[in-house]
Amino acid sequence: MLIQGATGFAGRLAVKVARLLGAGRIVATGRDDEQLREVQAIGADTVINTAVSDEALAQAYLDAKGDGYDVVLDYLWGRPTEILLRALAPRSFTLGTPTRVVQIGGSAGPELTLAASSLRTSGVEIYGAAKGLNxxxxxxxxxxxxxxxxxxxxxxxxxxxxxxxxxxxxxxxxxxxxxxxxxx
Ligand SMILES: NC(=O)c1ccc[n+]([C@@H]2O[C@H](COP(=O)([O-])OP(=O)(O)OC[C@H]3O[C@@H](n4cnc5c(N)ncnc54)[C@H](OP(=O)(O)O)[C@@H]3O)[C@@H](O)[C@H]2O)c1
Known part of the structure; x- marks a missing residue:
C-alpha cells in the first residue's frame, strides 16, 4: 500500500494502523528526509520524498510500487497525487493491477488534473474516505x-x-x- 502524506499526524497513524492490520508492504511519502526516517521507524518499508522534480517523483512511485499498490491512502491530493495517477497509467498495452485510491485529505491542494489515461487501463479506482461508512x-x-x-x-x-x-x-x-x- 501507499500512504501519501505519511509524515503528518493522520498519515503516521495510518502507518501504525496498517501495520497492526497486517499490511504486506507500506510505502510512505513526505517532504522531509528526517521525518521520513521517523516514519520508517514506526513501520514504513519504503519512503519517498515528494519534494523533487515531477519526473523524479513519477519514477520514485514506479520504483517503489513492486507488484502494484493495492490501496493508496491519500492525505495530499494536489501535485503529488496528480503525478502518482499519471505514473500509474501503463506505458504499453498492458492492464494495470487494481489500485484503490482512498481520498481523505487535501494538504497539497484541493484540486488536481485527472488525465483520462490515468483511469482507462490503470486499474485505478478513486473512492471518498466516507464510502461504506455507517x-x-x-x-x-x-x-x-x-x-x-x-x-x-x-x-x-x-x-x-x-x-x-x-x-x-x-x-x-x-x-x-x-x-x-x-x-x-
Ligand atoms: N477525512 C477525514 O476524516 C480526515 C481525517 C484526518 C485528516 N484529514 C485530512 O488529511 C490531511 C492531513 O491531515 P493531518 O492531520 O495529518 O495534517 P498534518 O499533520 O498537518 O500533515 C500534513 C501532511 O501533508 C504534507 N504536506 C503539507 N503540505 C504539503 C504540500 N504542499 N505538498 C506536499 N505535502 C504536503 C505534510 O508534509 P510535512 O510533514 O513535510 O509538512 C504532512 O505529511 C488534511 O487535509 C486533513 O484535513 C481528513
Whole structure:
C-alpha cells in the first residue's frame, strides 16, 4: 500500500494502523528526509520524498510500487497525487493491477488534473474516505482503536497546551506529525 502524506499526524497513524492490520508492504511519502526516517521507524518499508522534480517523483512511485499498490491512502491530493495517477497509467498495452485510491485529505491542494489515461487501463479506482461508512462500522472502528490504545499497541504523538495559550497554539507550524490537545 501507499500512504501519501505519511509524515503528518493522520498519515503516521495510518502507518501504525496498517501495520497492526497486517499490511504486506507500506510505502510512505513526505517532504522531509528526517521525518521520513521517523516514519520508517514506526513501520514504513519504503519512503519517498515528494519534494523533487515531477519526473523524479513519477519514477520514485514506479520504483517503489513492486507488484502494484493495492490501496493508496491519500492525505495530499494536489501535485503529488496528480503525478502518482499519471505514473500509474501503463506505458504499453498492458492492464494495470487494481489500485484503490482512498481520498481523505487535501494538504497539497484541493484540486488536481485527472488525465483520462490515468483511469482507462490503470486499474485505478478513486473512492471518498466516507464510502461504506455507517454508524455501525464507525462504532467498530472506534472500538478497535480504543482496544489497541488501551493495550499500548497504538500510540498517539500529542502535545498538550492550556486553553489560555490558544492564540499562539493556533498558529503553530512546528508540530511535525504531532497533534495539539487543548486542555480547558
Ligand atoms: N477525512 C477525514 O476524516 C480526515 C481525517 C484526518 C485528516 N484529514 C485530512 O488529511 C490531511 C492531513 O491531515 P493531518 O492531520 O495529518 O495534517 P498534518 O499533520 O498537518 O500533515 C500534513 C501532511 O501533508 C504534507 N504536506 C503539507 N503540505 C504539503 C504540500 N504542499 N505538498 C506536499 N505535502 C504536503 C505534510 O508534509 P510535512 O510533514 O513535510 O509538512 C504532512 O505529511 C488534511 O487535509 C486533513 O484535513 C481528513
Amino acid at each position: 454508524p455501525e462500522t464507525l462504532g467498530e472502528v472506534f472500538q478497535q482503536v480504543a482496544t489497541w490504545t488501551r493495550s499500548g499497541e497504538l500510540t498517539f504523538d500529542v502535545e498538550k497546551v492550556p486553553l489560555s495559550d490558544i492564540e499562539t497554539a493556533w498558529q503553530r507550524t512546528d508540530l511535525k506529525g504531532k497533534r495539539l490537545v487543548v486542555v480547558p
